[in-house]
Amino acid sequence: MKCIVALLKFSTMEMAVATVNFSVPDDVKAAFDKAFGDQNKSSIVAELMRRAVRERQLQLKREKLFRQLGAARSSRPAVTSEQIKRTRAAERP
DSSP states (O other), rough: OOOOOOOOOOGSSSOOOOOOOOOHHHHHHHHHHHHTTTOOOHHHHHHHHHHHHHHHHHHHHHHHHHHHHOOOOOOTTOOOHHHHHHHHHOOOO
């Protein structure tokens, strides 16, 4: 059985890259530098951006599902609290 072990970090592999310039408050930069001072900051920022994209996509997916469920609510039959109580009582031993 063959086992493949990745020896290179994803950030060191050949890929197309873009340069992104943005400004952050000085205190945020200082905290980031302190937390990640000895690491490749570009790869850290890239991973954080990937996470943000995944989280945004998940958020949009959840919002869409919420809207779909809300729209379907109007087509479901209405049931009163009394009907629910009677059904529960009838189903219990």
